[in-house]
Amino acid sequence: MELRHLQYHHKGTCVELVLDRPDVFNALNKKLLLELSWAFDEVKKDDGIRSVVLTGQGKAFCSGQDLKSVGGDLENIPFREIIEDLYNPLILKMRNSKKPIICKLNGVAAGAGCSLALATDIIIANKEAYLAEIFAHIGLIMDAGSNYFLLERLGYPLAFELATTGRKVYADEAEKLGLINKSVEAMNLDDVVLQFVEIYANSSASSVGLIKEMLNNAQEMNLKEVLSMEADFQERAGKSSDFKEGVMAFLEKRKPKFK
Template identity: 40%
Template structure:
């Protein structure tokens, strides 16, 4: 039996591939818990300095596996699906102080779209699309979609996409600010790997602290954010990577960051 998550670690990059292509990588209980476990392992592994989440086959993730919730023997119920499956995944993506790339290779629908949008950097294949599919079956957006999407593209546009359930092409998503970049489908894997490799060679501690600041900026006022910036700047200035960065600048060479 194939694992529903394939994990490969290359050059300090962990590539987590959602692997249920026969159902467009839709989530069932097993895949949700396995993704949580793999993210935990990446967080604890000092060799991992960047993480990629992508999908096998034609889709990134079609959201919840409908077959699971329509089967009385398998259906865990919406409370468990959210509290135990999706919400912990989103919380891990935001709390792991390493850069996480959402590499959207194909359709990202429902929870699949919103989990992708929770990542630090989202890139898309030109064949990708994003759909807030919830209203099509009488549900509301979950997996932090109502938190992140309005902040990414604005309240009015997010409201319309969530209510109408329009499909958004990769290029339109880029124009809206939903994704960072769009790559050709032929070069997609190579392009997202180059991006991940760039991030994996950067000062990981500083990137993690930057992520913490961005998370806090969602709720802080200006004074609170300035205080936190001051505190974390002092912390980053005590890192080995800061010393290496300054020395490399003075010596006019490329820095060799270790992520410490």
């Protein structure tokens, strides 16, 4: 696919995806959403990729849906088509990916851009960045998974507050609330993200993939179902070459070399 609004950088065991529409604060249009969907398909095919970094070009991460791109006829915007054909498949690909996705939150993440950030596995933000669910400000409701992700991370009271007020949650507060993983100085953002990339470069890809799948599944299960799933997944993990290497490395008092 010819990429016009997305940069795809393969760096060793990591792929960095950069939203590249800085003139509109990386607002999402159909082309960019399709390019993102293609990128995650490519990541899935390559067993050498251990992690994905998602970030934005310029001062913003993503300002949300590009409203100008849906046309000027406000009464006939195909909301269902846009959500079901573009957003939903992308969010599901991200959550179903066995590769950890790290959001390098370099600036504002608003509306659907906030949903996109929350769909990742780890969010590292510079202190000047913020998240905002601004849908209600224009008479809409959250989409692209934010109803799920906010409840998952915050619980109902805070999720309702942020969804209905649309207020800006800057990185320091977001870290305290559990909305993101780390708030760091802008000058340290790349280094902290790289630390996670290196962790996953040297981790068992099979274990990380299974853990991500289990945690996603567990949210819809009761305890008995989770315990049963753990037995099934542990059996799968125990048959992997990574398990054998991990045990040998432990016994030989060295770092494991996972393939």
